[in-house]
Amino acid sequence: MSCIKQIFSIKPRINVGAAFASCRRFHAELVRHESSGLPIVHHSKYVCELSPTHRFPMGKFPRVLHFLIKDQVITEKQVWVPEIASKDLLSCVHTEDYLNNFINGTINEQEQRRTGFPWSEGIVRRCRYETGGTVLAAEVALQRGMACSTAGGTHHAFPSYGSGFCLLNDLAVAAKYLMGISSPKRKVLIVDLDVHQGDGTAFIFKEEPCVFTFSVHCGKNFPLRKQQSDLDVSVEDGLEDKEFLSTVEAHLPCLLETFRPDLVLYDAGVDPHWEDELGRLRLTDQGLYQRDLYVMKTVVSRGVPVAAVIGGGYSRDIDKLALRHSIVHRAATQVWRECGM
Ligand SMILES: [Zn+2]
Structure with a gap:
């Protein structure tokens, strides 16, 4: 069996884990009382409607779940539905002015251009569900050790404006939310x-000692003007598998x-892929x-929970891209199985 086939043939373990009936789930419509x-998430x-010529591959989100179920990586019973x-x-992250303009559609044209999306009610709803999904994944990961959303990773959104296809910063909202409901504050490591x-x-x-931001990115890529993470590793164009992995391992x-974080939020963007358009x-x-x-x-072998989001990935071939995004869920399934969770 080829390596690629191995990736796409990981099956879930049946009846794993113990019940967590006492979980407090603030953002789930569906409460599950048994581990499945x-x-x-x-x-x-x-997903929402976009013009067919728009370069953002909106159709990928439902296809990620489709392939996970079709390939029997997961069953429908494993799906948690966020609010x-x-x-x-x-x-907790965004300014009131920005939220009012974003939700009510009073964002001006220049701001819309910076986000990459024309404003619509659909895009607002989509981003809010996506953020709810990342928050739920983080909550569930704290209870069960791991969770993965089929969206999320909108890391270019700032408190008062959206940018680069990112309108709400789901990672920041999830981290702030979890810090806010615990005392002392939980520490969150964001691995991007x-x-x-x-x-x-x-x-x-940048001024929050309880959140550590770690970003490995291509230095010549967007955004032109970088911010300072707690740890930035800027890599050169053309980096390959082995070097990328050793960078993370280092x-x-x-x-x-x-x-010593209490939780890791992992942005598993697939846009470092050689075929990615961006x-x-x-x-x-x-x-x-x-x-x-x-x-x-x-992360998990140190007893730290991890919640993963899919991050960026750009291709006109939606199914190929969705399969690529499903790699993180397949890898997570293997970790879940091997770690006996
Ligand atoms: Zn990206």
């Missing part, structure tokens, strides 16, 4: 391996030992799989 495998409203993120929840720097997230947490264990690196499917496996194994 790796929690996958998904909402049918992660829409309330304005109140979003205000999308090909683009997580500039919005870095900006939001930093992640040390960060886990020194920062990436400039040379990772393969196998390289992405090894990267995701390494990150989640390294």
Whole structure:
């Protein structure tokens, strides 16, 4: 069996884990009282209408779930459905003016151009569900050790404006929300391996000692003007699997030992892939799989929960792209199984 086939043939373990009937789930419409495998967070409203010529591959979100079920990586019983993120929840990161303009459609044209999307009610709803999904994935990961959404990773959104296809910063909202409901504050490590720097997230947490932002990105890629993460590793164009993995290996264990997070939020963007339309690196499917496996194994083996989001990925071939995004769920399934969760 080829390596690629191995990636796409991981099956779930049956009846894993113990029941967590006492879980407090603030953002789930659906409450599950028994463990049914790796929690996958998904909402049918992660997607909205866009013009067919728009370059953002909106159709990928439902297809990620489709392939996970079709390939028997997961069953429908593993799917957790998030609630829409309330304005109140979003205000822990975003300014009131921005939220009012964003929700009510009074964003001016220049601001819309910066986001890459024409404003619509659908896009607002989609982004709010996506953010609710990341918050739920983080909550469930704290209870069960791991969870993966089928969207999320909108790391270019700043408190008062959207940018680069990112309108709400789901990672920042999830981190702030979890810090806000615990005392003492939980510590969150954000591991952002999308090909683009997580500039919005870095900006939001630059003065926050309880959140550590770690970004590995292609230096010549968007955004032109980088922010300062707690740890930035800027890599050159054309980087391949082995070098990318050694870059992550050189930093992640040390960060886990020194920062000692209570939770890791993992942005598993697939845009470092060699075929990606916006990436400039040379990772393969196998390289992405090894990267995701390494990150989640390294985190979970230290007893730290991890919530993963899919991050960026750009291709006109939606099914090929959705399969690529499903690599993180396949790797997570292997970690879930091997770690006996
Ligand atoms: Zn990206």
